[in-house]
Amino acid sequence: MRTEAEYRDMIQRSLEPQLQSLGAVPEQLMDAMRYSLLAGGKRLRPVMLLASCDMAGGSLEEAMPYACALEMIHTYSLIHDDLPGMDNDDLRRGKPTNHKVFGEGLAILAGDGLLNGAMELALGASTRMAERRGILATEILARHAGVTGMIAGQTLDVTMENSTPTEALVSYIHTHKTSDLIQAPMEMGLILAGCGPAQIEQGRVYGEHMGIAFQIVDDLLDVTGDPAVLGKNTGMDARKMTWVALRGMEGARRDAETHIDAAVAALKKLPWDTAFFENMARASLDRMN
Amino acid sequence: MRTEAEYRDMIQRSLEPQLQSLGAVPEQLMDAMRYSLLAGGKRLRPVMLLASCDMAGGSLEEAMPYACALEMIHTYSLIHDDLPGMDNDDLRRGKPTNHKVFGEGLAILAGDGLLNGAMELALGASTRMAERRGILATEILARHAGVTGMIAGQTLDVTMENSTPTEALVSYIHTHKTSDLIQAPMEMGLILAGCGPAQIEQGRVYGEHMGIAFQIVDDLLDVTGDPAVLGKNTGMDARKMTWVALRGMEGARRDAETHIDAAVAALKKLPWDTAFFENMARASLDRMN
Numbered sequence: 001m002r003t004e005a006e007y008r009d010m011i012q013r014s015l016e017p018q019l020q021s022l023g024a025v026p027e028q029l030m031d032a033m034r035y036s037l038l039a040g041g042k043r044l045r046p047v048m049l050l051a052s053c054d055m056a057g058g059s060l061e062e063a064m065p066y067a068c069a070l071e072m073i074h075t076y077s078l079i080h081d082d083l084p085g086m087d088n089d090d091l092r093r094g095k096p097t098n099h100k101v102f103g104e105g106l107a108i109l110a111g112d113g114l115l116n117g118a119m120e121l122a123l124g125a126s127t128r129m130a131e132r133r134g135i136l137a138t139e140i141l142a143r144h145a146g147v148t149g150m151i152a153g154q155t156l157d158v159t160m161e162n163s164t165p166t167e168a169l170v171s172y173i174h175t176h177k178t179s180d181l182i183q184a185p186m187e188m189g190l191i192l193a194g195c196g197p198a199q200i201e202q203g204r205v206y207g208e209h210m211g212i213a214f215q216i217v218d219d220l221l222d223v224t225g226d227p228a229v230l231g232k233n234t235g236m237d238a239r240k241m242t243w244v245a246l247r248g249m250e251g252a253r254r255d256a257e258t259h260i261d262a263a264v265a266a267l268k269k270l271p272w273d274t275a276f277f278e279n280m281a282r283a284s285l286d287r288m289n
Numbered sequence: 290m291r292t293e294a295e296y297r298d299m300i301q302r303s304l305e306p307q308l309q310s311l312g313a314v315p316e317q318l319m320d321a322m323r324y325s326l327l328a329g330g331k332r333l334r335p336v337m338l339l340a341s342c343d344m345a346g347g348s349l350e351e352a353m354p355y356a357c358a359l360e361m362i363h364t365y366s367l368i369h370d371d372l373p374g375m376d377n378d379d380l381r382r383g384k385p386t387n388h389k390v391f392g393e394g395l396a397i398l399a400g401d402g403l404l405n406g407a408m409e410l411a412l413g414a415s416t417r418m419a420e421r422r423g424i425l426a427t428e429i430l431a432r433h434a435g436v437t438g439m440i441a442g443q444t445l446d447v448t449m450e451n452s453t454p455t456e457a458l459v460s461y462i463h464t465h466k467t468s469d470l471i472q473a474p475m476e477m478g479l480i481l482a483g484c485g486p487a488q489i490e491q492g493r494v495y496g497e498h499m500g501i502a503f504q505i506v507d508d509l510l511d512v513t514g515d516p517a518v519l520g521k522n523t524g525m526d527a528r529k530m531t532w533v534a535l536r537g538m539e540g541a542r543r544d545a546e547t548h549i550d551a552a553v554a555a556l557k558k559l560p561w562d563t564a565f566f567e568n569m570a571r572a573s574l575d576r577m578n
Contacts, residue, residue, distance in 0.1 A: 023437040028510070029444040082399060084370070085393025104374025105447040108397070110339050112369060113436040113444075115401065120435050123428040132416070135424050139412040146409050147322070147402040148312040155318040155402075158394040 001054050007047045010060070011067055018068040021124075022117050032102040032110035033117070037075045037245045041162040044214075045070045048280075049185035049192075052203060055272050058193025065125040066137055066188055069118035073145045074181055076114035076181055077154065079107055086158060109205045115145075137188040144184040149187075153177025158240070165241045171212075173241055179211025186277075202266045206277065209263035214284055260285055290342050290565055296336045299349065300356055307357040310413075311406050321391040321399035323405070326364045328382045333503075335360045337569075338474035338481075341492060344561050347482025354414040355426055355477055358407035362434045363470055365403035366443065368396055375379025375447060404434075426477040433473040446530070454530045460501075462530055468500025475566075491555045495566065498552035504571055505532045505545040511575075512538065549574055 015037055019030070046067035051065040082089040082097040083104065090100050099107035122141060126134030143149060153176025160169060186203035195203075219242040242250045263281045267274040304326055307318070335356035342352040369379040372393065373387040379389050388396035411430060415423030432438060442465030449458060475492035484492075508531040532541045552570045556563040 022297060022435070024441075026437045026441050026444045026448075028448050029441065076401075080397055083374070083393075083397060084373070085388070085397055098376070104372075106444070107445065108369055108372060108374055109444050111401075111439055112365075112404065113440045115404060116431060116435040116440060119431045120428075122433050123424065127421070127424055127428055135412065137417055139409075139416055142405060142412050146311070146405040147314045147318060151398055151402045151405060152313075152315050152318065155315045155395070155398050158398065159315075159317050191357045 001051065004047055004051075004280065007050045007054075008043045008047065009066070010050065011043050011046045011071065014064050015068055015071065018065060018121055019117070021119055025113070028102070028106060029109060029113055032098060032106045033113050034099060036079050036098050036110065037072060037114065037150070038250055039095055041093055043071060043072055044197070045181055045185050048182070048207075048277075049189045051276055052186040052189030053193045053275065054189075055220035055274070056190050056195050056199070058189065062125070062129070063189060063192050066141065066192060067120040067133075067185075069141060070185060070188070072114040072118040072121070073141070073150075076111040076285075077145075077150060079111040079114070081154065083107060086154075104227045125265075131194075133192050133194060138192045140184055140188050140191065140265035144180040153180065160241055163241070166244045167246060170241045170243055170246045172242060174212055174215040175208075175278065177215065179215060180209060182211035182214055183207035191280045199270060202269045203288075205266040206263045206281075209266070209283060210284065211258040213259035213281075216243045216252050216259070217284060217287060218251065220252055220256075223249065256285055290340065290562070293336055293340075293389065293565070293569065296343075297332045299339065299353070300332050300335045300360065303353050304357055304360065307320060307354060308406070309530075311409055317391070317395060318398060318402055321387060321395045322402050324390060324558060325381075325387050325399065328384055328401065332360060334363055334470055334474050337496075337566075338478045339470070340565055341475040341478030342482045343478075344559075344563070344565065345479050345482035345484050347478065351414070351418070352478060352481050354410040355423075355430065355481060357475070358411045359470065359474060361407040362411070362430070362439075365400040365407075366434075366439060366470075366497045368400040368403070370443065374394060375443075416463045420483075422481050426480045428476050429473055429480065432470040432529070438465055438469035439477040441569070442469065449518060449530055452530070454535045456535060459530045459532055459535045463501055463504040463532060464497075468497060468503065468504060471500035471503055472496035477548055488559060491558045494555040495552045495570075498548040498555070499570060499573065502542075502548035502552065502570075505541050506573060506576060507546070508532045509541055524540055533557050545574055 019037065044173060049067045049070055050060055050063055054060055078092060081087050082092055083099055090097055098110055102110065119142070120140040126138050126247045153173050155175045156169065157177055163169070183204065184207065186207045187200055190200045190203045222242065223244055243255065247255060260281050264278050268275055291555060305547065308326065338356045338359055339352055354416055360497055367381060368387045370376050372388055379386055387399055391399065408431070411427040415427050434440070442462050446466055447464045452458070472493065475496045475497065476489055479489045479492045491556055511531065512533055532544065536544060549570050554569055556566055
């Protein structure tokens with residue numbers, strides 16, 4: 001296995017050629033997609049996918065289109081979230097948001113293009129694979145990104161803005177909005193590596209708890225974080241259903257710890273050296289952005 | 290083979306259960322998706338898919354998730370096209386546009402949800418199929434809907450609004466914006482029916498010419514059509530790159546006829562009774578909406 005930075009470098013180098021592999025895309029559309037996709041960020045989701053495939057003995061080269069597809073779907077969701085009709089944010093990863101640079105029309109299409117392009121990459125890779133691993137991984141990706149997954153969480157986030165936070169609702173939004181795409185990568189990586197259902201299930205449990213912990217920490221950072229380090233405005237979620245609004249700062253931090261512990265417990269049931277993912281789980285509690 | 294109305298009825302009856310099969314979708318999101326998806330329309334694309342699969346001896350039941358996926362992608366493109374950041378239309382199929390009823394945020398998500406949901410349906414059906422037909426049909430769908438297909442056409446439509454129409458540009462926009470999704474169904478239907486490459490190629494040629502003819506007639510109707518019959522405002526495209534702006538009314542009509550003739554010529558090379566598609570091609574020239 002490699003370090004997180006090494007996986008991240010591999011992904012950074014692959015995003016542009018993977019985009020290019022889509023074919024003759026109109027220049028302005030490609031510019032708008034590239035602007036947000038290459039804006040940086042932790043690349044947490046694709047790193048998790050590559051690392052879990054690697055841990056289980058799979059091929060990194062084979063996993064790369066799926067890793068890039070995952071990051072493209074994450075990026076499209078940010079572009080659409082930032083639109084005036086949704087959160088109306090003007091800063092993301094320290095840069096002006098997509099619609100501030102390219103206009104609303106092109107930002108909508110860049111988001112659509114990244115989602116559709118992600119599917120094109122994953123489907124292309126899956127048709128080149130003799131076994132069914134590829135299409136099963138693609139189905140997992142689509143399900144987690146979809147209307148019972150990430151888009152469900154975004155919907156509640158938009159429609160429930162002025163409601164009273166309840167544990168059930170906040171938990172639902174958290175499970176879906178962020179967690180779904182963090183839940184998918186280990187499951188996808190283990191499927192691509194050809195693992196059996198018992199191992200895939202532990203990967204799913206790890207992802208589920210990591211996802212919830214990750215969103216809780218996001219909520220904490222929205223209160224305590226430094227906009228310059230975060231690369232986005234803080235205090236934006238004050239009016240919304242957040243874990244902090246429900247449980248307070250202390251309670252939210254304790255909940256995050258509980259989920260990290262559960263994630264690490266799932267790792268213990270896997271037959272490989274899981275130090276990489278244990279470290280990632282522990283570190284996620286203390287991240288600054 | 291059945292009549293166009295019979296295929297249309299089968300699709301109308303299937304759209305709701307196919308949507309439901311996606312799982313526990315938040316109610317407001319489902320309402321917004323259902324509003325536009327069930328608003329009616331000719332269902333031309335899914336009818337073409339079912340009919341070509343049927344013509345070539347394939348299973349209509351097996352083809353149905355792909356047919357519904359195609360209509361969902363067509364519908365999402367209309368919802369996003371109508372947004373204030375794009376065409377800013379308030380009338381579609383005789384009803385207020387999605388964002389007028391549900392607000393911009395939910396309309397963006399309903400579009401995203403229909404695109405992602407289409408992929409979920411097609412992938413779900415493909416994983417249940419032992420052969421590779423399903424995934425190959427899904428890849429064709431994603432490619433025609435994508436950043437070198439429909440989204441490419443929409444991009445040029447948005448970014449070229451104030452440019453001088455040239456034949457190359459108008460043709461590019463037409464080929465991609467509408468034609469791509471009209472080109473896909475026969476290709477997909479023949480793939481799902483297990484046809485060989487020579488037949489699939491003729492299906493592709495038929496779709497290509499039908500798609501261009503269809504968009505030219507759309508442009509003509511934007512000038513001559515009755516808003517009450519069309520269910521949308523006319524004269525909206527006057528500022529844009531249209532076939533009429535380039536070739537005039539007479540020339541546009543002649544071009545449409547040429548493409549219809551080429552579509553019919555492709556049909557003659559297929560080994561089945563193609564009267565259904567010949568009639569569809571001839572009728573598309575005289576349609577009123």
